[in-house]
Amino acid sequence: MKTGAGSALWLLRHELRLQWRSSGITATVAIVAGFVLVLLHLVALPLAFAVRTMRPLPTGLTCELVTGGALFAFLMMMSTALVATVQAIFARGDIDLMLSSPLRPRSIILVRAGAVALTVGGGMAALALPFANVLGLVVTPRWLVAYPALAALALLATAASLVVALGLCRLIGPRRTRVFAQVLAGLLGTAGFLVTQLPNLLQATGSDAATRRMGDLLTGIVMPGPDSLTWLPARALMGEPLPLAAGLVLSAGLFALVAHGLAGRFIASMAAAGGTGSGRPRRRTTTRRFRTGAVSVMRRKELRLIARDPWLLTRIMQQAIFLAPLAATAWKHGIGNVPLSWLVLVLIAGNLAGAFAWLAVSGEDAPDLLSASPLRAADVLRAKLEAALLPVGLALLAPIAAAGCVDPWLGVTLAACCSGAALSCATLELLHPAPRKRSEFNQRAKGRWAIGLAEALLGAGWAVTAAGMLAFTPWALIGPPLLLAVPALHRLPEWLNGEPLATAG
């Protein structure tokens, strides 16, 4: 096989290098990840010994567990693959270069799809294979079937994501595909987490009769008999040779069929995406009068920029979606009659506010314009803080109002703690800016893990405060002043002195 410049392997290496570099993984992180891999093997040891001494599970239950695990892996892989596919096909700025080169266009598609499969498979393999290795050594080598199984799932997930991306592109165009794919990926990821919660949901141990009835209904629909074809993938994953071979052939065949067979359509879509002018005529606004007031125009500018970037909005909302499984898990636990799931709103408030504040401050497209303007840094920051908090308020208004209808004290608690969490997290971002392009939103935590951790802790702190308020404990009074003061402590003097924004960064 050729490996020189222009060959498929060479192109694959280029693709993987791009994906690696855009992941923001540094050498230090890679070393830490290596240690984590070793640690995962060690963690798997007691599990493996426990499995060895366990009585074999009934076949039906094993099939259910394996299918659940495979479904989880597939959904998570497809979630990642969908984003990676759309990025590689519609969003990467190199398509004109690639298509104008003497490389065969079909090879480009095949290699890009292969790189996506390797990336998504690699991510899941890093989590799953340490356990498979140890179980294979300690219990039975049949566990090593995880290797081909993961490869098959990765190919299948990539093929599915290619089809979905192409379908979306044809239906709604390349611009909107990025946005919808993002939403879809978030929903797939959430569905994956919810699959892991399925046993809890089906147990129906709640006191509520309606919940019990729903559990019975779900059990009837989801769990077919032990001889059903539904369990065929599970039997493949448990190492039955024929289903395994069939699964591998099917996955590889589907992948090749999609990547090769639909290459022409992909190329047309890529070319369309490359040629799509992102500018488009807007609604006429010339009759609208200019508004005045420096802070007010600043605030409006921030809100416009946020509202006009649906791709970014979906990325932000995706973070909130990923908290849904936590809400599902916490549903059965509560303080009095109030399920703890409501407290997830506090985490969401902090998370959203941090994200919007990052966009407003660190993602500022024209910092020099603001610095060169006769506007005080404090005014700029105030406008940006307001702009960051307003969308959070709008997003959470309805659920908090609903909570207030369920239990007025719950509504008051959530309103107070969501506001607090939003204010703390937004202030943290405002006072610790790290300028980047808005499009690099996903990498905003790069090189500032302490801020990311502090943001998560502030959100959690406000959630604990909310729990304290719901339990009417006086300890809840300690939280607010502390959580509001922490982000501002070390930048407060500069801010109050009205230092220019440039130096505040």
Added chain:
Amino acid sequence: MAQPHMALQVRGLSKRYAIPAVNDLDLAIGAGEFYGLLGPNGAGKTTTLRMIVGLLTPDAGSIEIFGVDARANPMAAKQMIAWLPDEPMLYDKLTPLEYLEFVAGLWRMDAATAQRRAHELLEQLELWPHRDERCEGFSRGMKQKAALAGALIHDPRLLVLDEPLSGLDAAIAREVKDLLLERARGGCTIILTTHVLDVAERLVDRIGIIRSGELLAEGSLDDLRRRSGRRESTLEDIFLQLVGTGRGGGEPAAWELAA
């Protein structure tokens, strides 16, 4: 104390990174003057301009804009300045009209005046038909024109431009040059840096040539020619003679500022 007719008075301005970027620089630019600051790459032109407009804090020296101490009273100084860097400071998701509304708001213009001026500028720069399109779809030249409109909307007394013609096609460059000349004739003081020496030769009243953060020579083109002793020299000849990178290389000319 700065003389009242001086638009910009810079004394002993210094800024050091790993090496000195600007070193004890003195500049005096009269009101209504069109001044070109020239120099090779890395000469300290942009650093100088960024200090003048308040984006960088100097290590030493003073800056006065129309008699206002820009370091002591930056807001009052900024009120009179507009800054246009080579990379347009635009928001891709805003339309030119919205961008101008935003900039006018930053400079606290009243809404009616801002709207009228926005209309005039967009018409003048031939962006009016695109007023409701987002800037993300604009060409480099259109973006630069939108940014120029933003710089001019608050009618600055001192316009500071860093490579304003970089990357523009001939037609757009001509439009921008015409607009700048019109502003200069209207009394606006303009400082620009450019690598296109022909542009400097045709546009500016006075030229300052810097290298390694130090002013090597300053004066009108005729002054510089006279000092160089070659009356038929082009600005390019003089420039290369001064910065010492012309054909034949060698050291910079000895006549420099002392002349």
